[in-house]
Amino acid sequence: MNSTAIANKHIVILGGGTAGWMTANLMAVKWKNQNVQISLVESPAIGTVGVGEGSTPQLKSFFDQIGIDEKEWMPACHATYKNGIRFNGWSSREGFESYFHPFASRIDAFSAPALFYNSMHRRKGVNIECHPDRFYLSAKLAQQHKSPIPDHNFPFPIGYGYHFDANLLGQFLSNLGVSRGVKHIQAKALDVGMHANGDIANLHLDNGKTISGDIFVDCSGFEGVLIQQTLKVPFVSFKENLFNDCAVAIPSPVSQPLRSETISTAMKYGWAWDIPLTNRVGNGYVYSADYCSPEQAEIELRTKLNLLDSEVEARHLKMKIGRVEKHWHQNCLAVGLSQGFIEPLEATALHFVQETIEGFIDAMNNSNESDSVCIQHQVTFNQKMNQRFEGIRDYIVAHYRLSSKDDTDYWLANSANPNISDQLKRIVNGWMGAEDITQIIQQAKIPSYYPPFSWLCILAGYGIFPKQLSDAPKDSAAHKYDLNYVDDFIQRCSLNFQDHQSFLDLHF
Structure with a gap:
């Protein structure tokens, strides 16, 4: 029987956060008998985006696979349940x-x-x-x-999902991964070394060290340091389909009764999320910079929350909406924001992360050392992920294209958008x-x-x-x-x- 293509390999993950540590933990569990070494390189100076803080039911299966009970992670992340x-x-x-x-x-x-x-x-x-x-x-x-x-x-x-603090979830998974043998390297990658065949060879870090690997996972966020900047995989923008590219987030005090649903409210130039945690309510406004300035968006959100005179700080974010042409290219797998992002309307970000990791693990388990076999799995994998992105894009687009809201030029443009x-x-x-x-x-x-x-x-x-x-x-x-x-x-x-x-x- 041929050995799988993953046996005895060193996997280097660039970037932490929820995507990076979900990847590390799932790989550590699934390949614990394959003598696989996993290292995660993460700069302490780079924070996580954490837009949303909600999930689909698939996240429960992730925790089931890595053997973590809700009683272990939910209290640590101020998590609540989500019926829809x-x-x-x-x-x-x-x-x-x-x-x-x-x-x-x-x-x-x-x-x-x-x-x-x-x-x-x-x-x-x-x-x-x-x-x-x-x-x-x-x-x-x-x-x-x-x-x-x-x-x-x-x-x-x-069936249910969760609401949670994304930063705390990343920390929880980080501690768990390290306890299960993942090597955590806190450093910034300054340069990427390459093999003659176009594969990534190593990362040169700001601590003076170089880390080599067989497979590299890009969890570097919207920058796409490995998949986009280094390997030059083209990015396919969804801008003509989905207008929203910015968000502003403001927390508010916990409310009672404690809801078990996410609320999405249509606003003048996008929509606002309302996500109940045990210690606060996460609020945000996803909007289009073509129709609304950050200052306008913040005022509109603060007005909705009755926080116009509050000193609670607003956090402004920019989003890159679309996907890469190839999620797995050469010896690099892109996971999370580096592979693409569809705005958080249906909380699909972690769903994409989980499906990408699981699909890659399945492909590698079914591959042997033959390059042709692995390449064919790679082609199939990329086709499935692109279809997934486009299928979910269509469902999100339907929310805007079919809406009867018509009180601003933003909503009129969405209703008339021919790009479906x-x-x-x-x-x-x-x-x-x-x-x-x-x-x-x-x-x-x-x-x-x-x-x-x-x-x-x-x-x-x-x-x-x-x-x-x-x-x-x-x-x-x-x-x-x-x-x-x-x-x-x-x-x-x-x-x-x-x-x-x-x-x-x-x-x-």
Whole structure:
């Protein structure tokens, strides 16, 4: 049996933060029997971006893989649970000014089919209820400020994410990685040495030392020191699709009751996040510099938070929206902001990090020492990651392109933006033509980066239905589902979940 291509290799990670230390920890666990040496080079002077502080459910699987219980990391990072995201003010259509996007759960099989069915009939002109909030247990849990962890006697686990302090999470993972054998080198890379074949050979550090490696992981942030600056991999901008390129963040005092949802509120030139932690609320405003100055954005956010006279410091950030053409090139893997970034609207940043690391680990485990085998895995890997970026880009673009908000030139430009993909056009046209959303995605072979229920939530949540609706008799096919039963089912299920704050106090 051939040995894997990773055996006995030295992996050098440039950059720490959440991306770097997630990479180090996952590789250390997955390759603990391969005699792999892992070194992480990190400059103490360079901070982390930490935009957002929210996750998708995939982060739970990361901690499961590295064997860390929630009781170990959540209190250390002021973490809370996240049932999903509420979108306020993105639609001006009556009755659809707000909607909730849940995470998928098995329990949805008992209530969500009614939403799929009703939305089909409403698109055909029948006046029937199909606001997504009514059909998902997670929406009810968020509304009631409840934890997504059920009592023991409720046999249906609920999908959930987290809110957390990104800097503290990076520190936690750093300590964990070092305890598991990762060599932590606190220094800045001044120069990059190269092999004749175009591979990276070593890093020359500001402490006078040189570190050599077999594989290099670029976690250097938007600078992309290895993948972009050294290896000259081109960057594909998403500027024509997504206008937002800046953010301003301001913390505010912890609020009660402790919510279990992220809130995204449409603003004049972008949107604001509202993320509850146990010690504070993380707030930020993601906006476009083409339409709004940093000073304007800060004033608008402070006004929203009633912090105009506060001395709490605002943190201004610039974002580079897009992706590299190749995420794995030569002997270098780009992870995190160095490989690309789609604005934090759906909290996908750490999802990309995790998927990149896991995909790379799988590819290396399935490769042997043959260069041709490894190159083929590299090509496949890059194709998958690019498709992933573009698929999630399309879903984020849909939030802007389909919004009915029209009170500024920014929102009017978004609504009229012609730069949308054929895949997004197919989904929207199919929706407007009253086609089955699941069949649209399957027949068009659209990669399911966001499943049908996610598309249903945004399209129905925005109230994109015919203006002229007619009532149907109660005994007609349109009224197949008894919505009183759906309401009762979800309410009774919610009785099996505790108040969010009470759950954290009891278990952590």
